[in-house]
Amino acid sequence: MDTATLNSPSSMGNSASGFFARTTAWLDARGRGAWIAAMVASYVVFWPVGLAMTAYMVVNNKFSGGGSSKCCRRGSHSIHMNRATGNAAFDTYKDETLRRLEEEQTNFEEFLERLREAKDKAEFDQFMDERGGQRKSDTTDDVAR
Numbered sequence: 001m002d003t004a005t006l007n008s009p010s011s012m013g014n015s016a017s018g019f020f021a022r023t024t025a026w027l028d029a030r031g032r033g034a035w036i037a038a039m040v041a042s043y044v045v046f047w048p049v050g051l052a053m054t055a056y057m058v059v060n061n062k063f064s065g066g067g068s069s070k071c072c073r074r075g076s077h078s079i080h081m082n083r084a085t086g087n088a089a090f091d092t093y094k095d096e097t098l099r100r101l102e103e104e105q106t107n108f109e110e111f112l113e114r115l116r117e118a119k120d121k122a123e124f125d126q127f128m129d130e131r132g133g134q135r136k137s138d139t140t141d142d143v144a145r
Contacts, residue, residue, distance in 0.1 A: 032062070035063070
């Protein structure tokens, strides 16, 4: 490549964005600690850069350590918890315990659903009884007139 191509504005923009993309990928590969260390270092070097880096980290959710926050979401814990430890007895115990807990959770959720349905039915029956009582008194008043 000649120097005119290297110094053109389009190639300089690409190299700058390439630098940031490479740096972001490098920090992502090393985790949340690398992001925090880079942020602290940028504050030491020049505080406005540190402030900009903090804003970037907040906007792009870099404080959560990448994908590690997903393990705390409901239903995805089994993906991270099912890694083998190498101890067959413990792995069997862990798998059985997780299966039992998931079964208990399912049973409890079904119980809560039945409880909600029973409460809704009781409220509806009470409403219908009150409404029926109003209708009877309305018809009684009409007959009495």
